[in-house]
């Protein structure tokens with residue numbers, strides 16, 4: 001039954017134009033276990049190319065676990081088992097013979113706390129390409145400049161590229177981490193609460209950056225902040241206790257959710 005139009009306090013911004021949806025990445029019947037604990041149950045959903053997709057839901061519902069599945073980062077967690085398919089470029093990347101380093105080059109990740117290396121700003125961004133064999137100094141310089149520009153950090157750091165990344169502010173460090181991910185020329189960027197440790201001004205810079213990044217990348221973001229999901233995402237997935245309860249265009253999720261649990265969550269009547 002169609003639920004009645006629901007007015008929420010959350011404003012959905014208008015930068016989201018209707019564009020044809022092309023699937024960049026998709027999971028089919030995904031289950032994730034930590035030991036015997038089933039943390040994600042049968043998640044099937046597409047992630048659309050050049051869109052921002054937000055994962056929302058209460059603490060412990062499985063948002064980060066799902067995000068980490070998308071580039072095989074759960075492989076690094078002892079006792080974690082991922083069953084089901086993760087389809088990327090028509091190929092199931094959840095198979096044991098897949099080169100996970102290659103996968104993570106294409107599907108990059110940025111974590112909640114800025115984690116730059118104790119190296120110069122330049123070396124942080126050049127690190128990945130160097131690891132993948134790029135030795136030419138001029139090419140590395142070009143990659144560093146391009147990545148820092150795309151991460152909206154170039155103007156702030158261009159005169160101190162050889163200074164330590166650790167001397168940057170938290171917000172700058174997070175944009176540096178985004179530049180570091182971009183330097184690998186990924187298709188998809190996975191962002192796990194990228195602004196939760198930042199002040200409001202740095203947060204709004206990261207939000208502007210994310211909206212800008214979707215021109216070139218598919219962006220997936222975990223956020224606790226529903227206003228943030230409403231402001232920057234095109235699609236929103238609501239998770240609850242390991243289930244994907246509802247997945248739809250952000251505007252629908254926040255103004256006309258189809259499931260009562262979603263409505264309760266986005267209107268703050270949850271729990």
Ligand SMILES: Nc1ncnc2c1ncn2[C@@H]1O[C@H](COP(=O)(O)OP(=O)(O)OP(=O)(O)O)[C@@H](O)[C@H]1O
Pocket residue numbers: 034039057058059060061062063064065066077224
């Ligand atoms: N490394 C781990 N070992 C064991 N269980 C884990 C591990 N990481 C997560 N879990 C469990 O899996 C479930 C989902 O956790 P997850 O961190 O994905 O949720 P979340 O929605 O991202 O939560 P939060 O918003 O608090 O970060 C929870 O029950 C959690 O306790």
